[in-house]
Amino acid sequence: MSETDELTRKARVKRPSFKSKKRGLSKDRWILSYADFITLLFAFFVALYSISIQNAGDDKLISETLEGIFDAVQKSIKPISIGDPTTNDPQSESMFEVDPAESEDAELPGVNAPESSSILFNQLSQLIANQLDEYSSAGLISLSEDKNWINLDLRSGLLFDTGQYELTNDAVAILISLTEFLKQFKYPIIVEGHTDDLAINSSQYTTNWHLSSERASSVVDEMVFRGIPPEYIAPIGFSSFKPQVRNTNEFAREQNRRVTLKISKTDNVGVYDLLFK
Structure with a gap:
């Protein structure tokens, strides 16, 4: 290859361009x-x-x-509750809004003794302290008293599975203890069933009226089976129309889902005679 050919070949080689x-x-x-x-x-x-x-x-x-x-x-971020408010307007200071954060500083539900409590209230308080303190300390059982009634509240989560009316094993054990004590007396007992304000989602029940009534009836059946005279006890369902607190969040609704044993202070009177005579 001549020198001229070699120079021509090198000239054809593309060199990198700085500008590119x-x-x-x-x-x-x-x-x-x-x-x-x-x-x-x-x-x-x-x-x-x-x-x-x-x-x-x-x-x-x-x-x-x-x-x-x-x-x-x-x-x-804490959500804002949107929906229809509870249909029952608060009638006293007991109807208030509760929040899980506020409950940490507040006292858990338990025995709320009045200044001058009845003998039956004191005895029932002692029974709860001795046999059911675990549930009372957890806020699942609470006891209060007014002029005419002793009110024993039992959380539905303690007594029933979600959306069901059959009593749990814990519920049966609790009712056995309560019945053994109460059947010594002849005080009328009204068993109230309560739910929250959410629409029921079950093929078994159409409304909360049915569920609250069935739950109250299950408690009555168990207590009659254990020895309470049938004429001294009766069930009633209130659905969501007697809430303890406003149904503003799940924590509040959990408190409203309950069964209440209302024990009259009038003895030797059947439930029917007490209510209708």
């Missing part, structure tokens, strides 16, 4: 500008959202929302 590289680097610089623009736009809308919340007066919600955005942590 420079153009390649410049080609993608728009991404940085675009990213900066999107970041600023995002911050702008976050600021607008924060201002709108602040106008509503919820500074805590602002703080939680901003922390969740910038730290990429999903915050759990």
Whole structure:
């Protein structure tokens, strides 16, 4: 190969172009500008959202929302309960709104003794302390007294499975203890069934009236079987129309789902005679 041919071959070899590289680097610089623009736009809308919340007066919600955005942590914000309020208007201070956070500082339901309690109330309190203290301490059993009645509240979660009326094993054991004590006396007992305000979702029951009545009847059947005279006890279902607290959250609804044993202070009188004569 001649020297001329060799020079021609080398001239044909494509050498890297510095300008082409420079153009390649410049080609993608728009991404940085675009990213900066999107970041600023995002911050702008976050600021607008924060201002709108602040106008509503919820500074805590602002703080939680901003922390969740910038730290990429999903915050759990307490939901607002939307729906129809309970149909029963509060008639006394006992009807109040409760929240799980507030319950930590409040006393758990238990024995609420009046200033001057009856002998039966004191004896029943002692029975609960000796045999059922575990349930009372957990807020599953509570006892109170007024002028005419002693009220023993039993949480539905303690007595029944969800949406059912058959008594659990714990429920039977509790009712045996209570019946052994109460059958010594002849005080009329009304067993009330209560539910929350949520519509029932069951093929077995059409309304909460049915469920509350069935649950009260199950307790009465067990107590009659254990020795309470049938003429001294009767069931009644109130559905969701006698709540203890407002049905604003699940914690409150759990308290409203209950069975109440109302023990009259008038002895030697049957339930029918007490109510209708």
